[in-house]
Amino acid sequence: MVTGTSECFLCKEKKPLKASHIIPKFVGKWLKDTSATGYLRETKNADRRQQDITKLPLLCNDCEQLFSKSEKLFAEKIFKPFQDGEKRFDYNIWLIYFVISVQWRIITTQKDTAKEIPDFLLSHLDTASAIWREFLLGNSNNVGSYAHHMFFLDTIATVGDNLTLPDKPNMYLLRSIDSTIASNGKDTLFVYTKLPGIIIVSHIYPNNMRGWDKTKIVKRGTIKIPQVCAVKGFGEFLNHRIEESRNYTISENQITKINEEVRKNEKRLLNSKSIEAMIADEELKQFKNRL
Template sequence: MPTGSCKLCCVEGELQLSHFIPKFVGKWIKDTSATGFIRLNQSVNKRAQDTAKDYWLCRGCEQLFSGWEREFAKKIFYPVVNEGKSEAIYGDWLAKFCASLSWRTLTYIRNVSPDGHKGCEGVDEALDQAESALADYLLGRSNNLGKYEQHFYPLEAFSKTNVRNLPANINRYILRNMHMDILYGEKGVMVYTKLPYFIVLGLTGHSESTRMRSSRVALGGGKVSPREYWWPTGFAEYMFRKAREISGSYKSINPKQRKVIDSALKTNPERAANSKTIEAFNHDHKIFGDRAFFE
């Protein structure tokens, strides 16, 4: 194991190989895929066994994150993705889990794209403050998040096309995709973490936060259930754009990799037919017909 400074607590020591998107999420996507592999959005011409990871945390901080992940996986993630449940009771662990996702996304994106927001006045300072506040909360140095509240959105398949400009792969994006990003604009900065069936938005003092009360994670606990959610201005269009970008990247898969995919599907057609990949595609095909094949 390499040694260095833990990105969270800043203590020098042995570093653990940490996943930015929790490991169990990547494993579920792979296990329920049509081929038994995953392809990451940034490298679709290569089969992957795992999601992005790096030597990021010390053992103590890694164990902190793992405990919150176990609670989320057991009480929300698997009941939703495997059993179709739509309600769950949560404790203070959900705010911790969401804050840990936002912190991981924030530090990962800033590390791989340090110049991604250059020219946007005040963004660096806002992100520095958000990173520090999230770390204090995760380490127990603060018992609240203040303006850095976490918002949690359960997602379900679209079943009709009354939404304008809906991309024909929207259900595959919602139900199967992972994504990390930092969004910034006039109304504030948001940290975006996309899991299958769920979105976590970490705010940094967004001007629409009061309208987003229905999605805000209560620090002490609460209930996840179907309800009306408020999307920040422009956020739906952002998701649709990302879905289209992913569609475009998959169209660019080279002939060799297309043969690899075809071979995997032919080798185990029963697995493919019963996979969550095909289930998500069928949701899109039901709405868009043959257009779903081309997006």
């Protein structure tokens, strides 16, 4: 769908803009195809069932096409194989292009709302965005010195008695999408995107942090599971994102509609990824109650 003529955020030319997906379209399609109802519900608008994930007038058609190749490769070589149980993924330059294309979109669409971030950190964000824009356009091979990490998630089945987890972490980790420009308001800034089962973090300032192992994405290589994320403070950040997702509730009317949809196709429910995550969360709750 074309939304009107304006300046494209990537090429800066005045052209008809398309309604661009911020999180790539294939993610929404997979969530819908593997859901219990066949519909999507975004966290911040839980009362509205949808056929697609958020789109905004961002890119012209030519720039949309620049992103499409790496999105297709990521979907076919990493995202879908991972969802089917694969644990090793070979890649080359297309993966860093995909990661940067997603993180650039997050910066472009969320920077104006990041009011708690001090100006000196925002200046680093502007620098990263400018470098990445030139790379995405094919004008430069420079991606900057920023470290990008991809961390694959698994079902949480147990938890130690010294670790606190919010309710229903598996629904967030395995069945939701999320993104933000994250900062401690002092000396740390990174871009965070969570796809179903996959976390992508791009460090802006500092340009990397200790605690990642077997997660770093470079211009070519292999990424495989198991991995380690022991970055100081990241667990608390993740808990906060899970808690934030719980703040958006569904009305009784919409719950009734969901139940009606489920009853129409109980086979779909039993074979859905949604029910797997729901069962995992219920089993985790019972485990925590026994501690």
